Amino acid sequence: MDFTKTTEQDSNYNHLEKMNLSDLLKNINNEDKTVPLAVENSLPQIEILIKQIVGKLKKGGRLFYIGAGTSGRLGILDASECPPTFGVSHELVIGLIAGGDSAIRKAVEFAEDSLTQGWEDLKTYNISKNDVVVGIAASGTTPYVISALEKCNENGIITGCITCNHKSPLSLTAKFPIEVIVGPEFVTGSSRMKAGTAQKLVLNMITTSTMIQLGHIKGNKMVDMQLSNNKLVDRGVKMIMSELKVSQIEAELLLEKHENVRKVIQNYNYDKK
Numbered sequence: 001m002d003f004t005k006t007t008e009q010d011s012n013y014n015h016l017e018k019m020n021l022s023d024l025l026k027n028i029n030n031e032d033k034t035v036p037l038a039v040e041n042s043l044p045q046i047e048i049l050i051k052q053i054v055g056k057l058k059k060g061g062r063l064f065y066i067g068a069g070t071s072g073r074l075g076i077l078d079a080s081e082c083p084p085t086f087g088v089s090h091e092l093v094i095g096l097i098a099g100g101d102s103a104i105r106k107a108v109e110f111a112e113d114s115l116t117q118g119w120e121d122l123k124t125y126n127i128s129k130n131d132v133v134v135g136i137a138a139s140g141t142t143p144y145v146i147s148a149l150e151k152c153n154e155n156g157i158i159t160g161c162i163t164c165n166h167k168s169p170l171s172l173t174a175k176f177p178i179e180v181i182v183g184p185e186f187v188t189g190s191s192r193m194k195a196g197t198a199q200k201l202v203l204n205m206i207t208t209s210t211m212i213q214l215g216h217i218k219g220n221k222m223v224d225m226q227l228s229n230n231k232l233v234d235r236g237v238k239m240i241m242s243e244l245k246v247s248q249i250e251a252e253l254l255l256e257k258h259e260n261v262r263k264v265i266q267n268y269n270y271d272k273k
Contacts, residue, residue, distance in 0.1 A: 035182055
């Protein structure tokens with residue numbers, strides 16, 4: 001198997017401890033600039049996976065992210081932002097991390113090395129062929145993630161992945177792999193840096209594009225967002241004012257009545273009668 005772990009290769013820089021702060025920042029920034037270009041090279045793979053996800057979610061399925069460490073935390077972050085942003089159920093996009101919820105804040109030793117726990121974690125959600133499971137691992141070698149996807153494949157569940165190495169074991173396991181090759185990290189092996197940034201960009205693309213295709217955006221506005229704080233209520237009022245050409249007072253009253261921007265717009269003509 002032709003597999004080079006570029007995420008573990010030596011940094012393009014040396015003697016970091018001897019650099020002044022200005023040079024440290026400039027060099028980190030120079031490395032970060034390469035990440036969007038790496039993501040761009042992977043757009044065809046990203047598109048293929050999103051089509052699979054949209055197809056399943058339109059039929060009532062769910063999207064699962066599964067990872068360990070930084071990768072697992074990024075999946076949970078993306079999943080947790082879907083309900084407030086798009087007004088969807090917390091059960092539509094679900095993030096799982098090796099070691100359970102406690103691992104979100106503190107690393108759980110050797111949790112990522114389990115060959116059985118990933119599938120066990122998925123089974124607690126009654127995973128089925130209606131769902132899609134996306135494994136996230138910068139190295140593409142995390143046993144917790146790979147073994148979970150192997151079981152998904154055995155059970156006819158669509159699998160994808162986000163990794164930063166070419167032809168990694170995870171890429172070869174997932175039916176719809178995404179490989180974003182960012183190269184060596186500024187600090188050798190610190191995949192929370194460029195690899196983590198790449199994963200976050202791809203996750204943003206996956207859920208945002210999926211939710212747009214599922215109809216949760218109107219124009220360019222989050223009409224299904226949860227009005228969970230004053231800033232979002234104010235944003236909702238401004239959306240209504242712009243869409244319906246009404247005063248701020250009327251928009252506030254309509255939003256108070258319907259508690260949702262989309263419902264205000266849908267019911268406006270009826271409310272006027």
